[in-house]
Each structure stands twice: as C-alpha cells, then as structure tokens.
Amino acid sequence: MFRQLLHSLSPSLVHSGRRNSLAYITNRALFSTQTTATAKMSLEEAKKCAAYKAVDEYVKDNTVVGVGSGSTVVYAVHRIAERVKAEGLKLVCIPTSFQARQLIIEHGLVLGDLECNPRLDCAIDGADEVDAKMVLIKGGGGCLLQEKIVASCADRLVVIADYTKDSAKLGQQYRKGIPIEVAPMAYVPIKGKVESRFGGTLKLRMAVAKAGPVVTDNGNFILDWSFPADKEHDWDAVNRDIMMIPGVVDTGLFVGMATKAYFGQQDGSVTERSA
Numbered sequence: 001m002f003r004q005l006l007h008s009l010s011p012s013l014v015h016s017g018r019r020n021s022l023a024y025i026t027n028r029a030l031f032s033t034q035t036t037a038t039a040k041m042s043l044e045e046a047k048k049c050a051a052y053k054a055v056d057e058y059v060k061d062n063t064v065v066g067v068g069s070g071s072t073v074v075y076a077v078h079r080i081a082e083r084v085k086a087e088g089l090k091l092v093c094i095p096t097s098f099q100a101r102q103l104i105i106e107h108g109l110v111l112g113d114l115e116c117n118p119r120l121d122c123a124i125d126g127a128d129e130v131d132a133k134m135v136l137i138k139g140g141g142g143c144l145l146q147e148k149i150v151a152s153c154a155d156r157l158v159v160i161a162d163y164t165k166d167s168a169k170l171g172q173q174y175r176k177g178i179p180i181e182v183a184p185m186a187y188v189p190i191k192g193k194v195e196s197r198f199g200g201t202l203k204l205r206m207a208v209a210k211a212g213p214v215v216t217d218n219g220n221f222i223l224d225w226s227f228p229a230d231k232e233h234d235w236d237a238v239n240r241d242i243m244m245i246p247g248v249v250d251t252g253l254f255v256g257m258a259t260k261a262y263f264g265q266q267d268g269s270v271t272e273r274s275a
C-alpha cells in the first residue's frame with residue numbers, strides 16, 4: 001500500500017534509484033499520512049466529546065430518549081449503554097432511522113416507539129450544520145423525516161456535532177445543500193418549483209452502491225438544494241413554503257426545534273449553544 005502511495009506521488013522517481021529523492025518523497029508521504037490520521041482522529045474525538053457531554057447532562061433515570069442518526073450519534077449510544085450498565089438507568093429509546101434502531105438493539109437498550117411513547121424527555125441527534133440562531137441542516141445521511149417527527153415529540157432536541165458544523169450562516173461550511181425528502185413521482189415538478197421560486201439548483205441524490213437514486217427509510221427520494229448563498233433567507237418562511245408543495249414529505253431544515261447544541265473541539269473541549 002505504501003509503495004502504491006509512492007507511485008501515485010511520482011512513479012518515475014520510485015523506479016529511478018535516486019535515493020535522496022526517494023527518501024524525500026518517503027518522508028513527505030509519511031508526514032502527510034500521519035497528518036491525515038491525526039486530523040481524522042481529532043474529528044472523531046470531537047464528535048465523541050460532544051456526544052458524551054450531551055448524554056451525561058440530559059439522559060436521566062426513567063426517561064424516554066430519542067436516538068438520532070449519523071456518525072456522531074454512534075458515540076451517544078455507546079455512552080448511553082455504558083451508563084445503563086454502570087448506573088442501572090431505566091430508559092426507553094426511540095429510534096429515528098433503521099440505523100438508530102440497529103444501534104439500540106446492538107447495545108441491548110430498550111427499544112420503544114411513538115405508539116407506546118408519544119412523548120419523549122429528550123432527543124439526541126447530530127446535524128450537518130447549525131447556524132447562530134440554532135437553525136439546523138439535517139439529512140446529509142438520508143435521515144430527516146423520522147428525526148423531525150421524533151424531535152417534535154421531545155421536550156428537548158439536543159444536537160451533538162464536531163467543530164466543522166458550527167456556522168454563523170447556513171451554507172458557510174456545509175456545501176451539499178438542504179436535503180428535501182420527496183415522493184418519488186413528484187421529484188421533477190418539485191425541483192422546478194423550488195428552483196423558480198427560491199433560486200439555486202436541486203439535484204436528485206444518487207446512490208453509491210446501487211444503480212439509481214437514494215431511497216430513504218420511508219421509500220422516498222432526496223433532492224439536495226444548493227440554495228443561493230448570497231441572499232439572506234428567512235428559513236422559517238422558506239421551510240413553510242417548501243412544505244406546501246405537493247409531494248414534499250419534509251425538509252432537512254429544522255427551525256426552532258433545537259434547544260441545545262454541543263460542539264466538540266479539536267483540543268477535546270466542548271462548546272455549547274442554547275436556543
């Protein structure tokens with residue numbers, strides 16, 4: 001693998017026998033591999049710190065907890081499971097996706113649903129971006145509808161994220177657009193209506209290990225809306241307008257829902273924002 005890396009840097013030098021050059025490339029490659037590994041570790045550490053802090057502050061005995069989706073939530077579920085084991089907490093966990101359901105089951109936690117538990121004490125979830133007013137973009141991993149339903153049933157929505165999600169304005173750091181979950185038969189007219197009304201472009205999200213589009217846990221498609229970044233948006237109004245278009249199932253805009261956000265930092269500290 002390391003030789004492949006060297007080839008990608010300079011195949012001719014690898015075979016040339018020029019030892020000094022090779023040593024230089026080797027050192028550079030090692031340095032860049034280590035740097036990438038360190039950066040990745042900090043991001044994962046940052047997610048973990050935020051998740052652990054949120055669980056420690058919000059998960060109490062005899063409560064119903066919503067379990068969000070995504071890579072940061074994995075750390076929250078680990079921490080919930082640790083605390084259930086160590087402290088004997090009695091919790092019911094409500095999933096927001098297939099992934100969340102699997103996590104709850106794999107960790108031996110009590111799985112619930114909204115039929116039996118229509119009111120939750122808190123929901124803990126990740127976000128793709130959080131702005132200064134605590135408006136969220138969610139759905140980067142294809143989950144947004146069940147997340148929004150569960151969050152709407154919770155007394156508190158607690159967001160856990162790393163430092164790359166903390167923005168003054170939406171779109172500052174997250175460039176993939178706002179996900180909109182739509183009924184499959186309506187994706188073309190919805191694309192046209194949103195583009196003509198609000199500008200920007202909408203793109204049907206395509207699957208990676210399957211031919212064709214991403215199909216959500218609810219059997220729908222996702223349109224990612226690259227909205228005009230040069231305008232000021234009233235996200236509450238935009239969200240309401242988009243929701244009125246027939247065929248729109250829900251949007252990844254979470255406005256006025258999050259009560260608290262924890263952002264894990266590169267140095268292991270956690271910053272907080274409240275609504």
Ligand SMILES: O=C[C@H](O)[C@H](O)[C@H](O)COP(=O)(O)O
Pocket residue numbers: 068069070071072073125126127128138139140141142143144147
């Ligand atoms: O669709 C996915 C969910 O909305 C996630 O909560 C969001 O994408 C953040 O995920 P992650 O923690 O992996 O950044």
